[in-house]
Amino acid sequence: MQRLLQLTLDMFGPEPTATVPAPRQQPDPAPAPAASASAPTPTLPPQTLQEALAPATFRHPRATREALLDRVAVAYEFRRSKRRTIGFSVGADGLTVSAPKWVPLYEIDKAVAEKSRWILDKLQETRARHERLESGRIEWKDGATLPFLGEPVVLVIDPRHAFGGVGAELKLSEPADDMAALPGVAHRTLHVGLPHHATPDQMRDAVQAWLMRQAKRIFTERLNHFAPQLGVQWRKLSLSSAGTRWGSASADGSIRLNWRLVHFRMSVIDYVVVHELSHLRVMDHSPRFWDTVRAVVPDYAELRGQLKDEGIPRW
Known part of the structure; x- marks a missing residue:
């Protein structure tokens, strides 16, 4: 084995x-x-x-x-x-x-x-x-704010986006051109297809399902982008909900990434992706491993520190 x-x-x-x-x-x-x-x-x-x-x-x-x-x-x-x-x-x-x-x-x-x-x-x-x-704990209600790819997004309960009697359709709207340049202000809205009397648990579950779909798509794209640069081949991606781990890699090419990484900027996600792919070349944390990471992500130490300092929003 x-x-x-x-x-x-x-x-x-x-x-x-x-x-x-x-x-x-x-x-x-x-x-x-x-x-x-x-x-x-x-x-x-x-x-x-x-x-x-x-x-x-x-x-x-x-x-x-x-x-x-x-x-x-x-x-x-x-x-x-x-x-x-x-x-x-x-x-x-x-x-x-x-x-x-x-x-x-x-x-x-x-x-x-x-x-x-x-x-x-x-x-x-x-x-x-x-x-x-x-x-930064999220209070699940209409108008709540949560981070997506490092930017604040406002949650909008919008029954018009519901289908099949189930509140599961979410739509991410883009900011207007004259508002997009304002930093630190939420200009993007996430429309959740739920009735206005939806409970906080229903809102949370609907948003989490959408975020996990985005995580699967984004992580797959980034794995495919960085694997050739590292000369490795990944075989399977699994999403994790672990409370203490951002990701893991196995010698058989299996990669696990915490879906909550989608709260962070893309550069932070890229660091974690490169970190795990680098383990397919060096299965330890030796100087050779960090040299492998540094070759693709020169500022990995700063990005690693952001993961440690910022943490994830409390749900």
Whole structure:
């Protein structure tokens, strides 16, 4: 059986793990003093944890330890694992620290203090990103705005476009010539063939069906455009609704792309398409792989950053 190797792009997953070497096993000395940038607080009893962590600026919902980093209280999830190093990751919930079972707690506290600048930067970036996503949440109603290929589009409930008794026909109208040049203003309208009393769920489902059809068409065109440039051949395209992945590629030529990419500008879509096609030549993320991507998309790093920073609209 041909070995299938799948590689993915992260969408909402946690930040890359930062690691520090774990010290050699040694007996625990006396308990560490109270939390500070040089000596974080030791483990708190479960029954008092919620009360003790109440003032924390950043608090993980499964926090079991707390540290004061540069005058900022950080309550984090602590895990014991089989890994060889102390690792730090920052995701939507907050900071998680993982360490080998044999590393004493005072060494964990020391490592957290040493990584305080990195931890605070990542926590602040994650919080800002979450606030941007929440502010862009789509409220499904007549007149709602959603992005399509990087431009705002106004949703119009228009029963005239319904057919067969089912609200499934959508029409994208172009802006007038004298309005098209205004940046950041929605001039395009998406006419949804639904009755005016349609529910938000019906609007959402109708728009999603239309967007997925557009995604299939656009992705196919871009795959066919870039595959010859990379000297590869793709065989199958599947649409994904994954919550944490933009795309994936398999050694047999199968490509999966998240349909929500149609919210982004075409240049961002092209980066993801080239990324996955490049895996058909180099099935890893080695320097050779990134050189392959760069040969077709020289500004891939900037586009990759936009995927990470902007995220997708909340539905």
